[in-house]
Amino acid sequence: MEIEFIPVGGYGEVGKNMGLLRVGDEAVILDMGLFIPKAVSFEEEGGHRERASTLELIKYGMIPDDRVIEKYKQEVKAIVLSHAHLDHIAATQYLAPHYPQAPVITTPFSMEVLKTTMSDDNIKIPNQLKPLNLNHPLKISKNIEIELINMPHSTPQSSVVAVHTPKGTVLYGNDFKLDESPTLGQKGNVKRLKQLGKGNVIAAIVDALYAPIHSKTPSEAIAKSLLKNVMLGSENNHNALIATTFGSHLARLKSMIEFSRKLDRKVVFLGRSMKKYIDAGQKIGIINFAGTEVLGYSNMVKRKVKKLSGKSLDKYTIICTGGQGESKAVLTKMVSGALEFKFQKEDSVIFSNKVIPTEPNITSRKKLEEKLEAKKVRIFKDVHSSGHMAREDIRDFIKMTNPSIVIPAQGDHKMFSAFSELAENMGYKKNKNVFTPKDGEKLKIS
Ligand SMILES: [Zn+2]
The missing domain is CATH 3.40.50.10710 (Metallo-hydrolase/oxidoreductase)
Incomplete structure (x- = not known):
C-alpha cells in the first residue's frame, strides 16, 4: 500500500489550504480553504460569488484548484477540516460537491461556523455534515481512522488532524500553537502527540507561517x-x-x-x-x-x-x-x-x-x-500574541512527534525555506525526508 500526499492549495501561498492524502486506493481531503485577499478583491472588483461558477473562482485564485486531484475523486472517503478559520473551511461550499460521497468532518464549533458560512452565501452541499468531538478517533474507511487532537490556536476547537493508516500515522498540523496557558478551552493534548511520537508517525505536515521567526510564540x-x-x-x-x-x-x-x-x-x-x-x-x-x-x-x-x-x-x-x-x-x-x-x-x-x-x-x-x-x-498596536507556532515551537513539535518525513504547509518560498533549514538542522535531509512540494506536486510518503 502506497501513501501519497498531494498539496492542492497553500503550498506556495498563505491561504486556500487544501491537501489530499492517499492511503492505497482510499483518500482523505485535509482542509478546503479560501484565499481571503482574492475573496476581498473579487468583491471589490464587482464580482458576485453566487453568480460565479466554481471554475471561475478557481481561475481567479480564490479557492484551491482541485483539478490536480481529479482522477482520485472517487477515492475520497472524507473531507476533514482542521479548524474554523476561513482559509481552512470556506472553500468547502464550492468544492465539497465534487466529492458528494464524502462526509465533511470537523469539530462541533467549526461545523457551526461552516453552516453559517454556507447559509450566508445561500449554498447547500450534498455532503453529509459530521461533527466530531476533539480527541475521539473515528474510523472512516477500511484503512483510515481520523482523530482531531485538541491544540490551541486563535479560534476554539482547533486541532492537529491525525490520519491513522495501516502503515502508521500522518499528522496534519496546519494552524496551532503550543500554549501552556490558553485562556479559553483546554490545554493542548501534547500528551497524545508524544504518545504518537513513540509509535510510528510516518509524516507530519506542519504550519510554516512563522518558521522564519526565531522564537517561541507567547501564550x-x-x-x-x-x-x-x-x-x-x-x-x-x-x-x-x-x-x-x-x-x-x-x-x-x-x-x-x-x-x-x-x-x-x-x-x-x-x-x-x-x-x-x-x-x-x-x-x-x-x-x-x-x-x-x-x-x-x-x-x-x-x-x-x-x-x-x-x-x-x-x-x-x-x-x-x-x-x-x-x-x-x-x-x-x-x-x-x-x-x-x-x-x-x-x-x-x-x-x-x-x-x-x-x-x-x-x-x-x-x-x-x-x-x-x-x-x-x-x-x-500589537496588543496580541499569535496563534501560530514560531520556529522553536516547530522544533519542539517535530521533536515530540518524531515524524519520518516533514513537510511545511501554508507558506511561501521564504517560509518553506526557513522550515527546511530548521528540519535540516535537526538532521532531516532535503528531498530525502524534508520536502517542500508546491501545489499540485505529488509526493510519496511511504
Ligand atoms: Zn487558523
Whole structure:
C-alpha cells in the first residue's frame, strides 16, 4: 500500500489550504480553504460569488484548484477540516460537491461556523455534515481512522488532524500553537502527540507561517495581560474605547468583556464575522457572552454606530472588525465616514491583532492608521500574541512527534525555506525526508 500526499492549495501561498492524502486506493481531503485577499478583491472588483461558477473562482485564485486531484475523486472517503478559520473551511461550499460521497468532518464549533458560512452565501452541499468531538478517533474507511487532537490556536476547537493508516500515522498540523496557558478551552493534548511520537508517525505536515521567526510564540495569557495593561492602565475614562481583533478569536473577545466589566463599560460587538463566530460559540455552549450586544447585519451596525456616535462613550467598549484595514470592515468604515461616527481627540483604538504579513493587508492597515492619527486618536498596536507556532515551537513539535518525513504547509518560498533549514538542522535531509512540494506536486510518503 502506497501513501501519497498531494498539496492542492497553500503550498506556495498563505491561504486556500487544501491537501489530499492517499492511503492505497482510499483518500482523505485535509482542509478546503479560501484565499481571503482574492475573496476581498473579487468583491471589490464587482464580482458576485453566487453568480460565479466554481471554475471561475478557481481561475481567479480564490479557492484551491482541485483539478490536480481529479482522477482520485472517487477515492475520497472524507473531507476533514482542521479548524474554523476561513482559509481552512470556506472553500468547502464550492468544492465539497465534487466529492458528494464524502462526509465533511470537523469539530462541533467549526461545523457551526461552516453552516453559517454556507447559509450566508445561500449554498447547500450534498455532503453529509459530521461533527466530531476533539480527541475521539473515528474510523472512516477500511484503512483510515481520523482523530482531531485538541491544540490551541486563535479560534476554539482547533486541532492537529491525525490520519491513522495501516502503515502508521500522518499528522496534519496546519494552524496551532503550543500554549501552556490558553485562556479559553483546554490545554493542548501534547500528551497524545508524544504518545504518537513513540509509535510510528510516518509524516507530519506542519504550519510554516512563522518558521522564519526565531522564537517561541507567547501564550494567550500574555496577550490577555497586554490587553489588561492597555484597557485598565490607560487614562481613557472619558473617551471612546474601540478594540478590534479577529472575530474568530473568542478567547480574546472574552478577555475584552472581562476588562470592560471592570471599567463599567457595556460591550457592543459589531461586524458580520464577530456575530458568526460568537453565535457558533454560544450555540455549542463554549462561551456565554450574556449582557453584551452582538450586531452583524450591516443596516443594524449602521444604525447602532450612528446612535453611539457623540453619546457618552465612556459607557461602552466597541469591539469591531477591521484590524487588517479591510475596506468593508466596521472600523475602516467608521474611519472613512461610510459609517457615521465622530471620533474625538484621544479616543482609544486598540489593535489586538497583527497584520497578516501579506499584501494588500499591509497597505490597507497602514492607511487606516494614518487616518486615525489624523483624527488625533490614541493607537495601541500589537496588543496580541499569535496563534501560530514560531520556529522553536516547530522544533519542539517535530521533536515530540518524531515524524519520518516533514513537510511545511501554508507558506511561501521564504517560509518553506526557513522550515527546511530548521528540519535540516535537526538532521532531516532535503528531498530525502524534508520536502517542500508546491501545489499540485505529488509526493510519496511511504
Ligand atoms: Zn487558523
